[in-house]
Amino acid sequence: MSEEDRAAVERQIGRPPRAFRRVVVRCPFGLPAVTEQSPYDNAGEPFPTTYYLTCRHLVAAVARLEAAGGVERFAEAARAEPGLRVSLHEATARQRELRRALAAGATGSDRGASLELGIGGAAKPERLKCLHAHAAFALAQPGYLLGERILAEVEPLWPDRCCSAPG
Numbered sequence: 001m002s003e004e005d006r007a008a009v010e011r012q013i014g015r016p017p018r019a020f021r022r023v024v025v026r027c028p029f030g031l032p033a034v035t036e037q038s039p040y041d042n043a044g045e046p047f048p049t050t051y052y053l054t055c056r057h058l059v060a061a062v063a064r065l066e067a068a069g070g071v072e073r074f075a076e077a078a079r080a081e082p083g084l085r086v087s088l089h090e091a092t093a094r095q096r097e098l099r100r101a102l103a104a105g106a107t108g109s110d111r112g113a114s115l116e117l118g119i120g121g122a123a124k125p126e127r128l129k130c131l132h133a134h135a136a137f138a139l140a141q142p143g144y145l146l147g148e149r150i151l152a153e154v155e156p157l158w159p160d161r162c163c164s165a166p167g
Helices: 003-014 056-067 069-079 082-103 131-140 145-152
Strands: 022-027 033-038 049-054
Touching: 003 022, 003 033, 022 131, 033 131, 049 056, 049 069, 049 131, 056 069, 056 131, 069 082, 069 145, 082 145, 131 145
Parallel strands: none
Antiparallel strands: 022 033, 033 049
């Protein structure tokens, strides 16, 4: 993690990033778009979101999907379509593997309970909570069909001009 990346993420999200490890996806303008977080912050508190969407354009676009009933719509699609259901369960298993690996034996204040959470901190993967986390997971871990379906509704995926340049 570079100080330049940390400063860019802080500018994007409007506060210092918590549990920040590194940038895993960059936008076409070279700035952070998705970051990877440690399962626990420096104080040992759980941070349940492994991949965090930081690109302002993507954050706003996914927020519009959520506001238009996207969480319920995509949860229903995952229940109804076998391919999406399998993709969600496989991504959830991958999320748990990643969290355990990133924790490297640490268990934090929750004694490791949060290491078993799904994408976006969901205890029950079939109950989607945050489309941002699913979109970030799809960008960081290509092949996650449900997340890719969410991203397919973001038009355009990337803006014409940088939305997070210093200034």
